[in-house]
Amino acid sequence: MAQKSSGLMRMCSFLLLVILFLPRGMTSSVLTVNGKTESHVLNTQLGSEESLKCAVQNHTGDEGLLWFREGGAVDLKSENKINSSAVCVTAISEDDNGVTFTCKLQRDQSVSISVVLNVPFPPLLSGNDYQTVEEGSAVKLVCNVKSNPQAQMMWYRNSSILTLEKNHHQVQQTSESLQLSITKVKKSDNGTYSCFAYSPLETKTKDFHLFVKDRGSSVPIEPIIAATVVVFLTLCFGLIARRQRIMKCCIKGEDPQRETAL
Numbered sequence: 001m002a003q004k005s006s007g008l009m010r011m012c013s014f015l016l017l018v019i020l021f022l023p024r025g026m027t028s029s030v031l032t033v034n035g036k037t038e039s040h041v042l043n044t045q046l047g048s049e050e051s052l053k054c055a056v057q058n059h060t061g062d063e064g065l066l067w068f069r070e071g072g073a074v075d076l077k078s079e080n081k082i083n084s085s086a087v088c089v090t091a092i093s094e095d096d097n098g099v100t101f102t103c104k105l106q107r108d109q110s111v112s113i114s115v116v117l118n119v120p121f122p123p124l125l126s127g128n129d130y131q132t133v134e135e136g137s138a139v140k141l142v143c144n145v146k147s148n149p150q151a152q153m154m155w156y157r158n159s160s161i162l163t164l165e166k167n168h169h170q171v172q173q174t175s176e177s178l179q180l181s182i183t184k185v186k187k188s189d190n191g192t193y194s195c196f197a198y199s200p201l202e203t204k205t206k207d208f209h210l211f212v213k214d215r216g217s218s219v220p221i222e223p224i225i226a227a228t229v230v231v232f233l234t235l236c237f238g239l240i241a242r243r244q245r246i247m248k249c250c251i252k253g254e255d256p257q258r259e260t261a262l
Helices: 002-020 221-241 243-252
Strands: 028-032 038-043 051-059 064-067 084-089 100-105 112-118 121-128 130-134 139-148 152-157 168-171 177-182 193-200 202-214
Touching: 028 100, 028 112, 038 130, 038 152, 051 100, 064 084, 064 112, 064 168, 064 202, 121 193, 121 202, 130 139, 139 152, 139 193, 152 177
Parallel strands: 038 112, 130 202
Antiparallel strands: 028 051, 051 084, 064 100, 100 112, 121 139, 139 177, 152 193, 168 177, 193 202
């Protein structure tokens, strides 16, 4: 009986030593951001400021923390790295929409938690305002758009929805642009086209001016250049051939007094 008790004591002591000397990497530290234990989306507003505080839970000793904005590391002060760390995002703009901030455990970066910024803003439109095209050629009007939430897009002309002609107009839309392609441009295509972006926040519009010029007559440049070169060379050879005669005329025209004998 005493031997069994002694053996049980030795086993308990061994297990206790194993627990005490477990590598720190095997401890179950958990990260939180602003009290949340899961990665999440943070709704915010244009021009506002957000503070993201990352903290280590269940740690048995000091833990270093790292912050990343997208793929780049955030520069942290030494006192803002141990057990808890905060980053501040100021003057939030349209460019911050969809940006991911990630907090990681320094010794084991597989332990991490992320926050994605959601910044609602009205449509921002851009593109080439003026285009001149020759009759019979093709042209593309591209209306670039940034918006959150995504805007519904439409082409207008003369205050009415553009009537699309088969084999003449083609419209393509992505999350970043609305494109109007016109093949075999006609004089009647001349005018102002308006890109409308409809958003729950605001409706924006941008005008695109298309100028259609007459089809130019195609002038063959190469023959003109060749003819010019031939004329130039002909003149040069003519001057060289007449040089002797010109020189004789000049000699005959000199003052005869210069030939007086001594």
